[in-house]
Amino acid sequence: MSLFLEISSGICLLVGCFLCLSGGVGILRFPDFYTRMHAVSVTDTLGAGLILLGLMLQTPSGMVLIKLILILLFTLFINPSASHALAKAALHNGLAPKQHKDADEGGNTSSKL
Numbered sequence: 772m773s774l775f776l777e778i779s780s781g782i783c784l785l786v787g788c789f790l791c792l793s794g795g796v797g798i799l800r801f802p803d804f805y806t807r808m809h810a811v812s813v814t815d816t817l818g819a820g821l822i823l824l825g826l827m828l829q830t831p832s833g834m835v836l837i838k839l840i841l842i843l844l845f846t847l848f849i850n851p852s853a854s855h856a857l858a859k860a861a862l863h864n865g866l867a868p869k870q871h872k873d874a875d876e877g878g879n880t881s882s883k884l
Contacts, residue, residue: 780828787821790814803869804861812854819846 797810823843830836 776828780825783821783825787818790818804866805868808854816850
């Protein structure tokens with residue numbers, strides 16, 4: 772059972788670190804504020820959750836486990852709310868989302884082959 776916990780903890784930590792790293796790459800690669808913020812908020816929430824889950828699987832102490840669970844709950848509630856508030860504030864301050872160049876009146880894109 773200990774080997775199973777170590778392997779699952781390692782997998783959670785590796786996937787969580789990969790997601791946090793890919794969110795950082797999303798900041799550099801995406802074209803506008805809203806897509807960058809979406810990439811970071813989704814990957815940060817899931818990545819931090821998996822890292823915390825991996826740490827919970829390695830924790831022998833009950834008090835540390837309770838603290839990690841509280842951190843996870845706060846992260847799961849605060850990160851999406853904060854990113855939504857940030858996007859709403861940017862929209863209210865006049866930062867428009869970047870539009871595709873080939874978009875027509877209905878919002879559909881025309882494909883050119």
